[in-house]
Amino acid sequence: MIDIIIVDDQVIVRDGLKMLLSLNEEIRVIGEAANGEEVLSLLSIKVPDVILMDIRMPIMNGIEATKVIKAQYPNVKVIILTTFNEDEYIFNGLKNGADGFILKEIIQSIKAAYEGTLMLHSQVTSKLINVLQNVSEYSSPSAMKKKDLSKLLTPREIEVVEQIMQGKSNKAISTALFLTEGTVKNYVSRILDKLELKSRSELIIFLKGE
Structure with missing residues (x-):
């Protein structure tokens, strides 16, 4: 069973996702939150396998929340949910540890992230490639990019x-x-x-x- 927490500031979106995910017997929604701060508080009580994270939320957005979650709970998979396929969000989300960035195919992406596979929508993949090609020098945390x-x-x-x-x-x-x-x-x-x-x-x- 894959335990899920849904994070989105719109109740109608959370309800829709819960309804969709309930159709799959391998997935169980164990909590929901309306912003980054709420999900961080929730994680002190229950820790899921996967978090579905919206980007644009009040108080603390999805990118900021993802960075904190991956630092404190590295084994929790975070899939960014959005309809805003913008280069900055895609790159920053992945850079901060997101395990996937999707526009559709939610259940497939949850299973892929849970199994350790980076799941990207085809449109997002092309965006990411363009971003990486336009970055003159990506500064990795280790500064060892050129080493064999x-x-x-x-x-x-x-x-x-x-x-x-x-x-x-x-x-x-x-x-x-x-x-x-x-x-x-x-x-x-x-x-x-x-x-x-x-x-x-x-x-x-x-x-x-x-």
């Missing part, structure tokens, strides 16, 4: 990175490399630690920028 990864990672870790860059989930990687899913998770954690990155999203942006 073979000097930082083991051959097995590089194999895992290659699988991540193909958009595969931990489960899919474990099948491809004949490893347990727990071993894959450990590899991913070590890779992120070595590169001083916080999430798979940052890893993808880091490598795309090379």
